[in-house]
Amino acid sequence: MKVPYLSFDHQHKILHKQLETAFKRILKNGWFILGNELVKFEQSYAKINKVKYAIGVGNGLDALVIALRALNIKEGAEVIVPSNTYIASWLAVSIVGATPIPVEPNEKTYNINPALIEKHITKATKAIMPVHLYGQCCEMDAIAKIAKKHKLFIVEDNAQAHLSTFNKKMAGSFGHINGTSFYPGKNLGALGDGGMVTTNDEVFADKVKILRNYGSKVKYNNIVKGFNSRLDELQAAFLEVKLSKLRKFTDNRIQLAKHYLKELKDIGDIQLPYTHPKATHVYHIFPILTQYRNELQAYLLKEGIGTLIHYPIPPHLQLAYKELGYKKGDFPIAEWIANSSLSLPLYPGLSINDVNFVCRKIKSFYKGKK
Ligand SMILES: *Cc1c(COP(=O)(O)O)cnc(C)c1O
Secondary structure, eight states: OOBOSOOOHHHHHHHHHHHHHHHHHHHHHTOOSSSHHHHHHHHHHHHHTTOSEEEEESOHHHHHHHHHHHTTOOTTOEEEEESSSOHHHHHHHHHTTOEEEEEOBOTTTOSBOGGGTGGGOOTTEEEEOOBOGGGBOOOHHHHHHHHHHTTOEEEEEOTTOTTOEETTEETTSSSSEEEEEOOTTSSSOOSSOOEEEEESOHHHHHHHHHHHBTTEEETTEESSOOOBOOOOHHHHHHHHHHHTTHHHHHHHHHHHHHHHHHHTTTOTTOBOOOOOTTBOBOOSOEEEEOTTHHHHHHHHHHTTBOOBOSOSSOGGGSGGGGGGTOOTTSSHHHHHHHHHEEEEOOOTTOOHHHHHHHHHHHHHHHHTOO
16 A cells, blocks of 8 residues: 555546536637636635635735835835745745744644734834645734734735635735745646736735736836736646636545544644634645654555655755754744654545555554653
């Protein structure tokens, strides 16, 4: 028996015909950039996410960069980011010339800890970027309160949490402007790169539309220095097809995660994913934390089970951020997660049988431990 970390087989089997139809339609129409397919998907995405505007862009990193540019965040500004995140959240801040200011996560949700944000706010702080990591929406009530008190923007990084909620409100609908990714492995993934900016503000929406298309609204009339970052017609059409099954696939993820939670309860030193009582989790990733992480990963690999680590090196210890001068020990919670987390296989179409197999192997691994 083999269980890969991730497989698209099930999704693509179900959606094969529809994806092929979309491809053929666009090939026949011969219109590939900024057309009706994109408008349609933007409308569908906005509706499902309960936001007024959704603007398709090239990828998730661009979505965040363009969102920050639309807010006019630039050199001299500071943006609060989580210490525990994928580096893209930090890079977006750096790309616009601002400085990422890391804040440690809550030890159970792994998301930014709202109680630690305020002491990092300075005169230069312009925004907070909550990242809904692993599929769980951040504590947006507390974060919104802080942002309001200090007159800061909120820019959500919703790359990992399509359809997750906090207080019944959708992730990606809290911020002044937000970004998400349709990288293939995300819960809503394209067949290539893709991203989206969401907002309820007409002015910001208009700015994003201009920024994604060379800074022009009228062709050859460039009013700002923009980007070439557009969600192309093919990807928009594929995503429209995928979106029709997102709820179903998400429910499938939740069901599998619940099975893992039940089977792995009280096994060894494992810390299982925890969901805040006001949040819903869509389990983009199912990380378990254990001091035996590397040994367990090697053991599972030998047994035919694929796992990944999200993420082995936190941004503050990356070479790319050496100019900020951080060292080991500066963000101990982020480092603890990086050193002890292991992501188990979880994707639509994974069977309960597969989950049982993975859990059985994990249990036998811990039999030899204290
Ligand atoms: C994937 C991801 C991004 C970047 O998305 P891309 O489409 O790969 O550029 C940003 N933030 C987080 C948290 C992500 O997981």
